[in-house]
Amino acid sequence: MSDDLAGQAREIAARLQNLSTGSADKPVFAYLDLIGIGWPIRCLLHLKQIDYELISIPIQVWLQTDEGGEVILRKATNNAHVPLYVDGEVSLNQSLSILEYLGDKHGLMGDTPAERWGVKEVMAHAYDALFSWGGLLPIIAKINVPDGVVEARLQAFLGDGPPWGIVGGCYGRNLKSFENYLDANAHNAGGFMVGSRLSVADLHAFNVLCNWYKAFDPERFKAQHPKLNDFVLRIAAIPEVRDYIQNHQEATTWLPIPPLGLRLTTPEALVGLIDE
Numbered sequence: 001m002s003d004d005l006a007g008q009a010r011e012i013a014a015r016l017q018n019l020s021t022g023s024a025d026k027p028v029f030a031y032l033d034l035i036g037i038g039w040p041i042r043c044l045l046h047l048k049q050i051d052y053e054l055i056s057i058p059i060q061v062w063l064q065t066d067e068g069g070e071v072i073l074r075k076a077t078n079n080a081h082v083p084l085y086v087d088g089e090v091s092l093n094q095s096l097s098i099l100e101y102l103g104d105k106h107g108l109m110g111d112t113p114a115e116r117w118g119v120k121e122v123m124a125h126a127y128d129a130l131f132s133w134g135g136l137l138p139i140i141a142k143i144n145v146p147d148g149v150v151e152a153r154l155q156a157f158l159g160d161g162p163p164w165g166i167v168g169g170c171y172g173r174n175l176k177s178f179e180n181y182l183d184a185n186a187h188n189a190g191g192f193m194v195g196s197r198l199s200v201a202d203l204h205a206f207n208v209l210c211n212w213y214k215a216f217d218p219e220r221f222k223a224q225h226p227k228l229n230d231f232v233l234r235i236a237a238i239p240e241v242r243d244y245i246q247n248h249q250e251a252t253t254w255l256p257i258p259p260l261g262l263r264l265t266t267p268e269a270l271v272g273l274i275d276e
């Protein structure tokens with residue numbers, strides 16, 4: 001591996017570009033060295049004890065640009081993003097597709113056609129709760145955003161201030177939808193999002209609920225959403241999930257660079273989220 005960061009970016013880019021269903025003798029998963037949206041995929045691979053190659057890309061390497069100022073690694077995948085998952089059957093570059101594919105392969109997509117649709121719906125909601133206009137990521141990301149806007153957006157999102165643009169009370173509203181999914185499934189024992197056993201819907205929901213929403217405002221989360229806190233503790237009590245959190249998960253939720261993000265959680269605080 002080259003010792004300069006741009007050299008490392010070029011080497012990883014070449015490796016990603018050379019990956020194909022024909023080349024992979026075991027599954028390969030490439031992602032940044034943070035929890036981000038990779039957590040449910042890596043947790044599933046851990047739960048199912050899949051032997052795979054992890055290409056963990058340090059964020060400083062990802063940020064390297066070429067002579068023209070373009071991010072080198074953005075040119076290495078179809079949609080300029082990671083995660084990327086490749087095995088002998090597929091090469092997938094969207095986290096939801098990867099989760100659905102692995103969910104199918106390893107029996108984590110529900111037990112009936114209706115449950116399968118339910119799993120997909122909860123995953124779509126979990127994705128929205130992070131990435132959509134009313135999601136948490138646009139609130140956290142503050143690079144080049146004036147301080148006043150960061151604060152107004154945050155207050156609106158939490159419902160503690162007037163709406164900002166189209167963001168208003170979305171922290172609580174996004175969480176209420178998760179509660180609705182749990183309530184709708186309450187006739188099934190076990191307290192899962194869908195059906196009567198673990199599915200990728202639970203893994204995806206867990207990541208968004210614990211590593212993002214609870215980490216962002218632990219006191220509010222516990223006080224106002226006890227049912228979701230119980231869900232977090234329940235999923236984290238599954239021995240393989242607990243092992244993944246305590247011994248294998250990445251140390252930070254996202255870019256560990258304070259000027260770029262609001263309320264970044266320390267590695268210790270992140271692991272502590274499953275004990276209360």
Ligand SMILES: N[C@@H](CCC(=O)N[C@@H](CS)C(=O)NCC(=O)O)C(=O)O
Nearest residue numbers: 036037080081082083093094095096
């Ligand atoms: N819809 C895509 C989104 C992927 C995405 O936004 N990935 C981020 C990391 S979480 C990324 O690659 N960021 C680097 C960049 O945009 O340069 C998915 O779900 O896989």
